[in-house]
Amino acid sequence: MTLQGQQTVIDAKQLFASKQEQEWIELAQNGDRQAFQQLYQLHIGRVYALCVRMIADREQAEDVAQEVFVQVWLKLDKFRGDSKFSTWLHSVATNTALSHLRKQKNWLQRVFSLEEAANSEPVINDHPELSDLDKTILRLPEKARLVFVLFAVEGYRHEEIANMLDMAVGSSKSHYHRAKKLLQEWL
Amino acid sequence: MKQTMNEQQLQQRVDELPSEIKPKRDLWQGIERAIELKAQQQQKPEAGNSKTRVINFQPLALAASVVLAVIVFFNYPDAQQPVPEQLTAVEMIEQQYLQEKQNMLVSFGKPDLTKLPNNIRQQFDEIQSARASLLEALEDDPQNPDLLNLLKWTQNQELSLLEQLYSPKWQTI
Known part of the structure; x- marks a missing residue:
């Protein structure tokens, strides 16, 4: 196949994926959980990557990623398609992760001293799925x-x-x- | 001597970072349960599991207390039988808090709070001490809205501390 032919196939696949995603969004907006699960499968990798990099703790990142999708389900009717779904989802994920960190910080400050909380290091060995650069970012x-x-x-x-x-x-x-x-x- | 990476090399490494990372466990089940719970709450506010009831108990209990107080107030003059002594605002708030705390501890399997680490125990003691001081001040000025609000805030701090210590995570909902 020529390069131009390959590009046409890629474009067609992207178009199909985008239409499929749009269909899942509309179905999920009407309460279809299976369609929402498809959206989850499609985006969990990116959402979790963002959460784990921001939170620097695997278990907490998993909890926050779950919370992100619960929030998205609850707010889905507010998504009007003005931006890409992935962009909107990403902003929900960023805000949820930041909100989690703020709560966590308040909690740590209340229970331990601020200094101790600030010095607590992430358990980087607990992230076999991460690249060396990711592990270093967590430090x-x-x-x-x-x-x-x-x-x-x-x-x-x-x-x-x-x-x-x-x-x-x-x-x-x-x-x-x-x-x-x-x-x-x-x- | 170790040579440090230059900016361009760092940028290249960043560009190569995977855009997706798969979590170790399947998160969907927890999400589905949470969604199910939310749906049940919306359909039947009185239903739901014990954790949800505990979390949402306060506004409901407060609303119920207000309604109860209004009913008692308007029916009192016509009552033929002796009416139980009317609760003061402080008593209502305290009663509601104790009930909520009790429900919360039951839902968490009645943990032994005396076995908490010292620093956390100290937090509880400080909150309790603040609550006692406020109750004392409210004896002299039982309708003071600022003191009442502070009392509620202090109670919420304790409940929130309990929840953060013992509340199950999403996956165990």
Whole structure:
């Protein structure tokens, strides 16, 4: 098959996948759980990747990924198709993960001292499924990790990240710079 | 001496990161159960499992208490039989909190709170001490809305602490 032919096949497959996804979305919006399960199967990998990178804990990331899909099910009627479903799902996942981290932080601050909480390290050996770079990202300090994941991996802008993390744009850039330097040192 | 990676090399590694990572366990079952529970709650607010009832008990109990108080208040003058002593706002709030705490502990299998680690035990003691101080202040000023709100907030802190310690995770719903 020629290169042009291969591209046509790829385009056709993408078009079919996109139409199939749209059909599942509409069915799920009407309460069809099997269709929603198909959406789950299609997107769980990306959602979990985001959760584990942001939260740096496998079990908590799994819980948050579950919560993301429960939230999506509950909010599905609000999805109007103005953006891609994956983009919308991703923003729900990011917000759910951040909300989890905030709650977790409050909880840790209440039970332990702030210093202890800040020094707690993720159990990186518990992630055999992760690449070396991922494992190293999990070792980063929380703010630096979040900024790095959102900026370098997920493609958010510093302005968006600053808004999400309630910090100045300059701070987001500075955390990103710090994360890069640490990763360059450690890798 | 170990040579550090340059920015371009790092960027290349980042670009090669997998966009998907599969979780170790199947998360769908927990999601489906949670969705089922939410649906049951919407259809029959009084139904649902014990955990859900515990979590949502407070607003329901508060609403029920208000309705009960209103009924008692309007029927009191016509009552022929002796009416039980009317509860004060503080008593109602306390009663509701104790009931909710009891339900919560039962649903968590009656854990032994005396065996908690010291730092957590200390948190409980501090909350209890704050609650006792507020109850004392409310004896002098039983209708003070700020004190009543603080009392409710303090009770919620304890319940929230209990929930975070013992609540089952999604997969066990």
